[in-house]
Amino acid sequence: MENVRRPPRGTRKRDVPLTEAGIYAAALRLIDADGVEALTMRKLATALDANPMSLYHHVPNKEAVLRGVTRMVGAQFRTVTLEDAPxxxxxxxxxxxxxxxxxxxxxxxxxxxxxxxxxxxxxxxxxxxxxxxxxxxxxxxxxxxxxxxxxxxxxxxxxxxxxxxxxxxxxxxxxxxxxxxxxxxxxxxxxxxxxxxxxxxxxxxxxxxxxxxxxxxxxxxxxxxxxxxxxx
Known part of the structure; x- marks a missing residue:
């Protein structure tokens, strides 16, 4: 049987390409579960099954991730419009x-x-x-x-x-x-x-x-x- 070498963990290709939206969504799940202080780029890469260095092609650092997540959540804000109400x-x-x-x-x-x-x-x-x-x-x-x-x-x-x-x-x-x-x-x-x-x-x-x-x-x-x- 042919011996197939597997790429090191974290370096194999993902089936779905990384995107900013996907990174922010994964970061939000981690923050909801463990808080902002527990979020690291390495943990985020693990959650995305990606090489940590590949994240930096989309976001420069953790602070940028947090800003992106905040904007994403802010865009979720919805309210009922009551134009005729006091x-x-x-x-x-x-x-x-x-x-x-x-x-x-x-x-x-x-x-x-x-x-x-x-x-x-x-x-x-x-x-x-x-x-x-x-x-x-x-x-x-x-x-x-x-x-x-x-x-x-x-x-x-x-x-x-x-x-x-x-x-x-x-x-x-x-x-x-x-x-x-x-x-x-x-x-x-x-x-x-x-x-x-x-x-x-x-x-x-x-x-x-x-x-x-x-x-x-x-x-x-x-x-x-x-x-x-x-x-x-």
């Missing part, structure tokens, strides 16, 4: 859909929020929808981007705290000052103690964030219309 309802829905995307890929999104200041681009569907809603709410054109930037910063801050566990920890801190009768009654109730141990309802807390943002913007826009506000 701007308050539209902005709640937009933020909720963005939160859903963040929780779909928590490891990647937490990294992107912290390490990629250009995570949101001017032509992203999220940004274009948000600025359109702020404009429809009656914000002066010169302030639309500023207001949208503040809202994005708050939402991303809350989502980051959700994803890394900070929100759970902070919500369970005991506020300073003497206990009230209501506090003492709650402490005596085993059900309330169990609820505190389980942590806050993050859906409820996110709604609280949106209520606060919307109320603030309503107040801001009223001040502008009444001539009591000039500039952000």
């Amino acid at each position: 701007w308050q309802e539209r902005i709640r829905l937009l933020a909720t859909d963005f939160r859903t995307l963040a929780h779909r890929h928590p490891e990647l999104m937490a990294y992107s929020f912290s390490h990629q200041p250009d995570f949101i681009q001017p032509n992203d569907s999220f940004w274009t929808a948000l600025t359109a809603i702020v404009a429809a709410a009656g914000a002066p054109r010169s302030e639309v981007s500023k207001i949208a930037a503040v809202m994005v910063s708050v939402v991303i801050g809350v989502l980051t705290a959700e994803l890394n566990g900070s929100l759970h920890q902070w919500a369970n801190l005991t506020p300073p000052g003497p206990d009230t009768e209501e506090d003492r009654a709650a402490d005596a109730d085993p059900a309330s103690t169990d609820a505190a141990h389980e942590g806050p309802d993050q859906d409820h807390m996110f709604r609280l964030v949106m209520d606060t943002l919307i109320t603030g913007l309503e107040s801001r826009l009223t001040s502008v219309r009444d001539g009591r506000g000039a500039g952000l």
Whole structure:
């Protein structure tokens, strides 16, 4: 029988050629499973059954891979368009859909929020929808981007705290000052103690964030219309 020599592992030809899209998809699977820090070019090549050096024909380094994966996930963002709904309802829905995307890929999104200041681009569907809603709410054109930037910063801050566990920890801190009768009654109730141990309802807390943002913007826009506000 003829002795056939097999090529070394990692150097044999793949049945399917490498592509940037395929590399990003494989990287996202690894990130979802083990986190961004665990991703290496060698692990990515192994997942693709490819020679590690062949990856560099498509992406120069890990940072480029992460940016590509982030763009790919960002392109997945979808939201329902409610043109006739009040701007308050539209902005709640937009933020909720963005939160859903963040929780779909928590490891990647937490990294992107912290390490990629250009995570949101001017032509992203999220940004274009948000600025359109702020404009429809009656914000002066010169302030639309500023207001949208503040809202994005708050939402991303809350989502980051959700994803890394900070929100759970902070919500369970005991506020300073003497206990009230209501506090003492709650402490005596085993059900309330169990609820505190389980942590806050993050859906409820996110709604609280949106209520606060919307109320603030309503107040801001009223001040502008009444001539009591000039500039952000």
